[in-house]
Amino acid sequence: MIEGMNFEYTHDITVVNREQFEVHVRLYEGYVKKINEIDVILQNNPRREKANSTFSFFRECKRGETYALNGVILHELYFENVGGGEGVNVANPSVSVQLEMDFGSYNNWEEDFIATAKASRGWAVLCYDQRSQRLRNISLDAHDLGNIAYSAPILVLDVYEHAYFLQYADDKTEYINRFMENINWEVVINRMSIY
Ligand SMILES: [Fe+2]
Incomplete structure (x- = not known):
């Protein structure tokens, strides 16, 4: 149960x-x-x-x-992983170093994550791919469509219409931008420290 x-x-x-x-x-x-x-x-x-x-x-x-x-x-x-009050917080090296290592820079990761969200019908997920030993932004078109076996989710964004349409109508971009400002980085850091 x-x-x-x-x-x-x-x-x-x-x-x-x-x-x-x-x-x-x-x-x-x-x-x-x-x-x-x-x-x-x-x-x-x-x-x-x-x-x-x-x-x-x-x-x-x-x-x-x-x-x-x-x-x-x-x-x-x-x-x-929503509810962070201070907007983008990359002060913690455990997040920024890993993101820089795998994406070149924090900004490049962010750009890629936003593009992944725009390109997805279901979810954008920053995950740790244990096989390649690196972070990836992956795109899921449904809950069970696009997951990488043996990978661990670090940051999850729901981009199904039901997640935002009542408030944002078709302005998916605004919803994604507001999400990026409201990430609970403490939760993200905790998840990252496990892997
Ligand atoms: Fe949802």
Whole structure:
């Protein structure tokens, strides 16, 4: 059984307003409910004997499993890494040195991350690719589409329309810019220190 996390809107969150934030949290809670439903079905032999890659109930369960669980995980990472009050903070060397090493400069990383977000239909993720031992900005078109196996998410930005449309309508660029000013770098630094 997966327990969902509680996310409350606070005034530190400037990237979105309360209404946009709360509707997004409700959507996240839907994924928590769904992965628990799917897990129960999977534990009770969901017609394994008819498993088929074109269409089968078992296939639907397996597709739903990774979609819903990644939906839970990515949203938790996203909600946790917003709310930084001081804008861009690269004073901590553990972040800036690593970003400079892998992207040439902080500014170059930022430019690349913003472009990745604009180019994505689902998520932009700064991750640590353990195979190459370097950071990458990766683009996910869905929760389960584009992840690199054996990589660890460091900074997560939701760019699905549901994340911003209520407040920003079609101004995705403004939403992304406001996100960049509201990153909780403490959370990012903590994640980076694990890898
Ligand atoms: Fe979302």
